[in-house]
Amino acid sequence: MEQNLRSSMNVVHTWAGVVVGAVLFAVFWMGTLSVYDREIDRWMAPMTRVAMPDKPVSFDALRGTYDAAVTAHAPSWTMLQPTERQPVVRIVYRDGPEVLSRYFDPVTGAPLPDTGTWAGTRFFYPFHYRLHLKAWDIGEWLVGIAAMTMLLLCVSGLVIHRKMIAEFFTLRTRKKSTRMVLDLHTVAGVLGLPFNFMVALSGLVILSITFFPSGWQSSYPNKQSFNAEAYSAYTRPKANKPGTLMSFDVLAQKAEQMWHGGKPWAIVVQHPGDAAAFVTVYQSFDLGIVRSAPAIHFDAATGAVLHQSKEMRPIAKAQRFISGMHQIQFRHWTLRALYFALGLFGCVLILTGFLFWLQSRRRNHAAGPWSGVRVVEAVAISSTAGIIVASVSFMVINRILPLGVSFMGIERYALEIWVFYLVWLATLAHAWWRPQMAWAGQCRAIAVLAVLAVVLNWMTTGDHLLRSLATPHLWPVAGVDLGLLALASGAFGMGRWLLRAERPIRSRAPDLNRVSSHA
Amino acid sequence: MRDIVYLLAAFAMSYLAFASFALAQKRHWQAATGAHDGKLADKRVLKIGGIVCLAAGCAIVLWREGVDYGPLLWVTQLTVAAFGVVATLSLRPQLLKPFAAVLPRADRQAFR
Numbered sequence: 208m209e210q211n212l213r214s215s216m217n218v219v220h221t222w223a224g225v226v227v228g229a230v231l232f233a234v235f236w237m238g239t240l241s242v243y244d245r246e247i248d249r250w251m252a253p254m255t256r257v258a259m260p261d262k263p264v265s266f267d268a269l270r271g272t273y274d275a276a277v278t279a280h281a282p283s284w285t286m287l288q289p290t291e292r293q294p295v296v297r298i299v300y301r302d303g304p305e306v307l308s309r310y311f312d313p314v315t316g317a318p319l320p321d322t323g324t325w326a327g328t329r330f331f332y333p334f335h336y337r338l339h340l341k342a343w344d345i346g347e348w349l350v351g352i353a354a355m356t357m358l359l360l361c362v363s364g365l366v367i368h369r370k371m372i373a374e375f376f377t378l379r380t381r382k383k384s385t386r387m388v389l390d391l392h393t394v395a396g397v398l399g400l401p402f403n404f405m406v407a408l409s410g411l412v413i414l415s416i417t418f419f420p421s422g423w424q425s426s427y428p429n430k431q432s433f434n435a436e437a438y439s440a441y442t443r444p445k446a447n448k449p450g451t452l453m454s455f456d457v458l459a460q461k462a463e464q465m466w467h468g469g470k471p472w473a474i475v476v477q478h479p480g481d482a483a484a485f486v487t488v489y490q491s492f493d494l495g496i497v498r499s500a501p502a503i504h505f506d507a508a509t510g511a512v513l514h515q516s517k518e519m520r521p522i523a524k525a526q527r528f529i530s531g532m533h534q535i536q537f538r539h540w541t542l543r544a545l546y547f548a549l550g551l552f553g554c555v556l557i558l559t560g561f562l563f564w565l566q567s568r569r570r571n572h573a574a575g576p577w578s579g580v581r582v583v584e585a586v587a588i589s590s591t592a593g594i595i596v597a598s599v600s601f602m603v604i605n606r607i608l609p610l611g612v613s614f615m616g617i618e619r620y621a622l623e624i625w626v627f628y629l630v631w632l633a634t635l636a637h638a639w640w641r642p643q644m645a646w647a648g649q650c651r652a653i654a655v656l657a658v659l660a661v662v663l664n665w666m667t668t669g670d671h672l673l674r675s676l677a678t679p680h681l682w683p684v685a686g687v688d689l690g691l692l693a694l695a696s697g698a699f700g701m702g703r704w705l706l707r708a709e710r711p712i713r714s715r716a717p718d719l720n721r722v723s724s725h726a
Numbered sequence: 727m728r729d730i731v732y733l734l735a736a737f738a739m740s741y742l743a744f745a746s747f748a749l750a751q752k753r754h755w756q757a758a759t760g761a762h763d764g765k766l767a768d769k770r771v772l773k774i775g776g777i778v779c780l781a782a783g784c785a786i787v788l789w790r791e792g793v794d795y796g797p798l799l800w801v802t803q804l805t806v807a808a809f810g811v812v813a814t815l816s817l818r819p820q821l822l823k824p825f826a827a828v829l830p831r832a833d834r835q836a837f838r
Contacts, residue, residue: 376748376808378816398808401801496794532798539795541733545802552809 213367220363224560225583227356229590230338232557234353236594237335238406239550242535242543243690244327245292246683251605252310252322253668258680259294260313266455266474268316269298272309273452276300277480284476286455289313290493291538294680300479323610323619330601330624336414347417350410357407364396371397384708385566392559395552402549403556409533412526437523441504441514443483450482451508458510462488462503465515469501476507485513493538497524498531554591561587585638585645592649593634595698599656599691600630606663650702657695661688732790736800739783740807745822746776748811749829757819758826765831772829780804 240247249255269286276284281300289295296311308329310319324330333339340346365371375397378390396403416423427433434440459471472491478484484507490500502516519527531537535546565584572580604626612619638645664684665671675685748754750772756762787803788796814821 373751376744376751376754376812376815378812380816394809394812398805398812402805496798537795539799542795542799542802545799545806548806549802552805 213369216363216366220360220367221564223356223359223363224557225564227353228557228561229586230349230353231357232554232591233338233594234335234350235550235553235557236598237331239547239554240327240598241332241335242547242550243683243686244332246687247327247331247602248293248322249683250664250687251324251326251602253670254319254322255293255295255310256668256670256681256684257294257313259289259291263289263313264296264311264316266459266471269296269311270455272298272300273476273479276302276476279303281479282477284479285473286475287473288471290472290491292683295319320610323608323612324605324623325620326605330627331598336410344417347414351414351418354407354410357403358411361396361400361404361407365400368393368397384704385563387708388559388562388566392556392563395556395559399549399552399556403553406533406553409529413530413533415526437520438499438527439514439516439519441485441487441502441516442477443485443513445478445481446483448482449480450484452476452479452484452486453508453510455486458486458505459488461505461510461512465503465512466490466501472500482508484508492536496528496531496537498527498534498536499524558591561591581639581642584642585635588638588642588645588649589631589635592646592653593631593638595694596634596649596652596656597627597631599653599660599694601627602660602691603656603663606660606667647702647706650698650705653698654695654702657691657698661691664688729790732786733799733803736783736786736790737803737807739779739786740804741810742825743776743779743783744808744811745814745825746772746779748815749822749826750776754815754819755826757815758822760820760823767826767829767831 266286266288272286273284279300279302281302283300285297285299287293287297287299295313296316298307298309298311300307310322311317312319330339336350337346338349340349368374374390374393376394378394379386382390411418423430423433423437427436431440431442435442455474459474462471463469469490471488473489475487475489476484477487486505486507487502488505489502492498492500494500499519503512504514505511506513518524535543561583565580565587569580569584601623604623608619608622610619612622614622617625634645634649637648641648661672670681670684672685672688675681675688749758749767750769752766755766783804784800787800790796791799
């Protein structure tokens with residue numbers, strides 16, 4: 208009975224991993240980068256590398272952008288005050304189909320040049336939970352399936368592990384490579400289990416409204432009433448008549464008094480320019496794990512308080528606690544570093560899972576009538592090493608393209624994204640045509656590109672590592688540079704090891720190119 | 727600065743806890759001490775000491791960070807500490823020799 212369960216779980220673990228591993232790695236890698244998304248933003252948008260001001264600019268100083276939002280008939284207008292991780296003022300509103308995100312000097316309120324990049328918060332972070340596939344929420348569903356599979360892999364991995372206690376600390380680096388890869392996979396899986404399980408489950412909880420709409424649809428007539436009761440949210444319809452707006456600073460002061468000194472951080476205006484427009488003043492989201500901030504809603508014309516957020520319902524609070532634990536928006540540098548390290552361990556877990564599958568099956572599959580091993584190998588290489596090559600290329604091209612450049616009508620930020628996807632596609636082609644060299648070759652490419660990114664950052668901004676380390680407000684830039692150098696060194700070492708480890712295995716296995724062409 | 731010291735202390739406690747659990751296994755004890763004969767450490771002392779270290783690390787983190795961040799910080803640093811012990815045993819097991827030297831020896835061969 209026990210043997211049957213173990214063998215069934217083995218099959219489930221193997222094939223679920225092989226089928227979903229590529230998406231899982233993309234989600235883990237992008238999630239790991241997203242832990243430092245705002246630091247990556249500062250690296251990729253040098254105009255935002257400013258010091259945190261003692262006294263930031265007033266909310267009213269940027270009233271001009273609100274008027275622009277009214278002219279553009281934007282459904283909302285948002286102003287975010289500087290924070291420790293993003294020390295610039297940020298204005299966001301929609302102009303037609305395009306979401307405009309503009310940065311302003313935190314002291315003078317002067318507009319900063321267009322960043323021309325989606326960088327960490329707008330490219331890496333949405334890739335993590337949506338793969339940038341918005342139509343019919345396909346991306347979120349794919350990520351949800353991957354998260355469910357991760358839970359299944361965690362449980363099935365525990366069942367099939369025969370000597371969990373005896374081999375809890377075992378990593379045999381001096382044994383043959385297959386043994387070492389399996390040990391690394393096991394250690395990363397067992398020790399990383401609490402984190403991997405937590406992020407997969409909390410990721411599902413965050414997107415639960417997408418996955419289980421019947422949960423709220425069965426009890427509420429619409430999403431507004433659900434949000435109002437569960438999260439103490441507020442909204443009202445447009446009046447479709449022109450309206451006025453009173454001073455943002457007056458409203459912010461009023462909110463501060465009502466919170467007994469709690470500092471306003473963001474202002475959101477719904478229905479800009481309309482008679483039914485209302486202003487919401489928020490405190491910062493980074494004050495605790497629970498992903499929620501006190502909010503007060505004012506009438507835009509009179510300043511009358513329309514609604515003050517109350518304590519959330521227990522289930523909603525639990526959901527926001529779990530999502531806060533996953534989204535790590537709170538101010539805690541140690542936890543941020545630990546999440547980053549554990550995210551990387553998750554990437555190692557998936558990579559070694561692929562490697563073990565390939566090393567243990569390559570010979571049998573290649574000798575048999577199947578060509579699947581070659582497909583899995585190409586997908587595995589491009590979805591692990593390839594996505595890292597593409598991510599670093601995204602950062603390299605960011606430092607090469609001049610600001611404001613466009614090509615055939617494609618704007619700068621879109622050119623960067625094109626480079627990401629084209630490089631990723633090229634790594635797949637490389638893995639398909641040269642499987643015997645692709646692992647090591649792409650590791651070397653990561654190493655070269657990561658060093659190039661650091662050098663280009665120095666050449667284009669003057670912020671070399673010594674300078675950024677010596678200047679406190681450039682520490683995030685230094686952190687990204689150091690991360691890139693660590694990546695380069697890790698990838699270089701990994702490339703050398705893979706070349707050595709793969710050589711004896713491949714010498715025993717028939718040539719995949721030749722075999723698959725006959726299959 | 728003081729927070730960093732306390733966090734490092736909590737991490738050191740977690741590392742020592744996992745090192746104790748690892749040295750309770752014959753294979754890791756021999757790798758750390760380099761001795762394949764002679765008396766081994768008292769397994770019970772290692773296990774109880776490991777649990778005490780884990781509890782001490784948890785107490786430090788909860789005391790400094792509260793019940794909000796504390797449990798999350800403890801669980802995540804625990805995993806990193808365990809990885810640290812695995813890396814030590816795999817790459818430089820002799821680094822644990824000074825720790826093994828201060829441990830009380832078993833009266834008889836306790837490992838099976």
